[in-house]
Amino acid sequence: QVQLVESGGGLVQAGGSLRLSCKASGGALSTYCMGWFRQAPGKEREFVAAVSWRWIGAKTDFADSVKGRFTISRNDTKNTVALQMNNLKPEDTAIYYCAAAHSRWNPRKIDEYDSWGQGTQVTVSS
DSSP states (O other): OOEEEEEOOEEEETTOOEEEEEEEESSOGGGSEEEEEEEOTTSOOEEEEEEOOGGGTOOEEEOTTTTTTEEEEEETTTTEEEEEEOSOOGGGOEEEEEEEESSOOOTTOGGGOOEEOOOEEEEEEO
16 A cells, blocks of 8 residues: 655645645555545544546546635656645634545545545644
8 A cells, every 4th residue: 555644734824825745655646546635623534635547537526615725636756646725714624634545536435545644734723
């Protein structure tokens, strides 16, 4: 399984932006669909965004709550995937996790993901 490390979290004011990055090692990112999930205190982990393998067109999917504000991109050469978050809101505050799915493009199903990073904290102040 590929190992994933997230970076780029931090504290930002509402309306600001952050760019999260996920670096993969121990495997080729190109063989994985990549997703971002988040978990706020007292809540279940939820889907945020995902991007499919490039060979099927690098399709993307976004949760309704982030559509139009977040974008996801992958760089298979650098083995990284990024989540650009704009116009952040206090309700975006959570730990953000990067995840990799090897087998199927079923982006919102948490069980499809084989590997997970440790997470990076994003805090949005009002």
